[in-house]
Amino acid sequence: MVDSMAIEDKVRSVFNDIKEISLRSGRGPEDVKLLAVSKTHPVEALLPAVDTGLLWGLGENRVQEGESKIDVWPEGHPVNWHLIGHLQRNKARKALSLFSMIHSLDSFKLGETLDRLVQEMGLAPYPVLIEVNTSGEEAKHGVAPEDGLPTLMQLIESCPGLDIQGLMTVGPLSDDRSDTARAFESLRLLRDGMSKETGLPLKELSMGMSGDFDLAIEQGSTVVRIGSSIFGVRESR
Numbered sequence: 001m002v003d004s005m006a007i008e009d010k011v012r013s014v015f016n017d018i019k020e021i022s023l024r025s026g027r028g029p030e031d032v033k034l035l036a037v038s039k040t041h042p043v044e045a046l047l048p049a050v051d052t053g054l055l056w057g058l059g060e061n062r063v064q065e066g067e068s069k070i071d072v073w074p075e076g077h078p079v080n081w082h083l084i085g086h087l088q089r090n091k092a093r094k095a096l097s098l099f100s101m102i103h104s105l106d107s108f109k110l111g112e113t114l115d116r117l118v119q120e121m122g123l124a125p126y127p128v129l130i131e132v133n134t135s136g137e138e139a140k141h142g143v144a145p146e147d148g149l150p151t152l153m154q155l156i157e158s159c160p161g162l163d164i165q166g167l168m169t170v171g172p173l174s175d176d177r178s179d180t181a182r183a184f185e186s187l188r189l190l191r192d193g194m195s196k197e198t199g200l201p202l203k204e205l206s207m208g209m210s211g212d213f214d215l216a217i218e219q220g221s222t223v224v225r226i227g228s229s230i231f232g233v234r235e236s237r
């Protein structure tokens with residue numbers, strides 16, 4: 001059983017926290033968007049969250065799981081779906097048809113594949129974020145920080161079908177919050193440098209999850225990706 005009221009309340013509460021932290025950090029009240037991360041949770045749990053009207057969208061980290069929900073999504077609850085997990089190239093076409101933004105562009109090769117498909121499918125330039133591995137952890141996807149600028153320059157040169165709107169990162173596993181704050185700061189500084197070098201605004205910084213979105217907002221996040229604080233803890237992943 002899904003407790004719709006509880007989920008609505010959680011969305012409102014997270015939304016208010018985001019506003020409060022934004023104001024406290026000298027950001028505007030509308031500067032930070034809320035993406036609810038719906039992986040492992042069923043459609044019935046997502047509907048009340050969407051119906052609050054407070055979400056920027058829903059984030060899934062697997063194409064197949066997203067597809068299974070989008071296929072049965074009822075009419076009358078409009079929402080944008082975002083892909084936030086690693087994308088295999090053989091699922092790129094499906095991803096483009098399901099999602100309105102991909103936060104996890106983690107290689108030039110994937111960019112080339114997406115670009116070719118965008119042209120083939122006749123789509124408008126497709127919104128993507130470049131994922132950066134700011135913590136250097138082996139298990140994490142994303143380009144190394146030092147590869148950020150070269151990758152961006154290659155993408156600008158070869159992939160007119162991509163609309164590169166900014167950067168994304170996942171904070172370190174560390175319990176030390178100053179490590180986390182530093183990782184988020186490093187993403188913002190990297191963005192500032194990449195923007196200056198290329199002239200692209202790169203205005204979106206997708207960073208911050210349930211446990212660290214306060215630090216991310218303080219460091220300039222424009223999109224926080226919140227799962228467990230809205231839908232409860234997951235069994236795994």
Ligand SMILES: *Cc1c(COP(=O)(O)O)cnc(C)c1O
Pocket residue numbers: 037039061084085170208209210211225226227228229237
């Ligand atoms: C699961 C996930 C989140 C949300 O994590 P919570 O800690 O549940 O808020 C955010 N970003 C990515 C990439 C994820 O995989």
